[in-house]
Amino acid sequence: MANKYYKDNREFIKGLDEAGLLVTVEQEVDWDMEMGAIVRRVCEMKGPSPYFKSIKEYEGFEALGAPLATYPKLALALGLPPDASIPEIGRVYTERTNGAPIQPVVVERDAAPCKQNIITGDDVDLFDLPAPMVHDGDGGRYLATWHMVVSREPDSGDVNWGMYRQMVFDEKTMTGPVLPFSDMGKMFYNKYVPRNQPMPFATVIGMDPLSGIAACAPSPIPEDQFTGMMMGEPVELVKCETNDLLVPASAEIIIEGEVLPGINMLEAPFGEYTGYRTSPREPRAVYRVHAITYRDRPIVAVSNMGIPTDEGQLLRSFSLGLEMEKLLRSQGIPITGVYMLPESTHHLVVVGTKPAYSGIASQIAQLVFGSKLGPWFHQVIVVDQTVDIYNVNEVIHAFSTRCDPARDIHIYRESAGTPLNPYASPADRKVGRGSKVLFDCLFPLDWSRADTPILVSFNTVYPQDIQDRVLAQWTNYGFSE
Ligand SMILES: Cc1cc2nc3c(=O)[nH]c(=O)nc-3n(C[C@H](O)[C@H](O)[C@H](O)COP(=O)(O)O)c2cc1C
Secondary structure, three states, X not given: OOOOOOOOHHHHHHHHHHOOOEEEEOOOEOOEOHHHHHHHHHHHHOOOEEEEOOEOOOOOXXXXXXXXXXXXXXXXXXXXXXXXXXXXXXXXXXXXXXXOOOOOEEOOHHHOHHHOEEEEHHHOOHHHOOOOEOOOOOOOOEEEOOEEEEEEOOOOOOEXXXXXXXXXXXXXXXXXXXXXXXXXXXXXXXXXXXXXXXXXXXXXXXXXXXXXXXXXXXXXXXXXXXXXXXXXXXXXXXXXXXXXXXXXXXXXXXXXXXXXXXXXXXXXXXXXXXOOOOOOOEEEEXXXXXXXXXXXXXXXXXXXXOOOOOHHHHXXXXXXXXXXXXXXXXXXXXXXXXXXXXXXXXXXXXXXEOOOOOOHHHHHHHHHHOOOOHHHOOEEEEEEOOOOOOOHHHHHHHHHHHOOOOOOEEEEEEEEOOOOOOOOOHHHHXXXXXXXXXXXXXXXXXXXXXXXXXOOOOOOOOOHHHHHHHHHHOOOOOOOO
């Protein structure tokens, strides 16, 4: 049975508006930093998404900023009320993505809104699209900040949708970093490059929100099928004009072409998801563009990476944490939950466990750091079931009172990391290396009961009947709820 969801970007915009999570900006805005600055401020205020109706020099184009940068917008995208709690949003995501993969369906070209305008060959000019200059100091205009790059593994045929930022280099070329441990990095650098074979790609801008969530998620399931699982029915795709890749039929803009082997072009700097400008201008992957197709009056998506919270931080934290939870549960580790804080720019994860045996925190850290997810984050805090992992105050309290600096902090040196890690040394950043740490916030199991400190809280040191009476009488005492 289909779940409640938004079939395309435009339905989602309507949904955001109805939920009070959208501001329609009628006044003309400049693609050169003004639009970016508005989106940045919205992210920092956790505010409503700006829907730009008029972009300077780009008559006929619109833009949506910060489409999914808060939990209420994420809840809405999953068909939930905007005030759904974080654990509830996570439960729904996990339930839907634990089922059987749902294969996409292919629709006819005539039924695909993304084919309303088709530009190929010499007519292609990326500067015809309103790529924003997102931040001052960026190395160029970034067309792809909230998008997905479609590619296909040449041997297995598996499809990958992922977000890999793309800067406009010239009329027909984009450049961007493709990290070697990402799914697209593995297929491009391990398969296409050694064969000196160009890799067909399609960049999708303005897709429906669930496809965007899937493109961010580090799931082993191909994202076209993963999106279907979240929808509860197949995602509708259409064939590209100049290659055999399939793209969401109702997306706003499709940019088709090939990633060229054996050549790099300069890209960056760029304001990044960690909240810093870290990576230098360097030669990066080259996307040669052969065609652009788009809906009438297309709506470009604009994300603005910087200090929390942007959609990359929110959604990568959300799905990295929940994929970690799936991994730990699949190994039979007795955990109560996993929460990755978006404000940590998906660097810090909190794992709740029922400590059944000594060394469980190390086992958890080694598993998650050693997984495919490992390069993306650096700190694990393990707490017991008395701590609400979603409550930062409780996590800080546990960290400050249960983690012995000499006994409970475990450092893993020379681990796989990312070149964007701000605290890694310049030399470590160059090769994507960094250290990681476990903060074990569990009291040792071999301490006697009498020696183990007792948590003093309303929930733990009063008999149930006293708690019930106080709660029942709370407003009668004169307090508000
Ligand atoms: C907004 C955004 C921008 C990203 N930019 C890049 C990028 O430029 N290069 C890269 O390798 N990964 C980038 N990532 C991470 C990949 O999207 C991520 O590796 C992929 O989508 C999912 O993980 P997988 O490749 O392990 O399946 C970005 C993620 C987000 C959310």
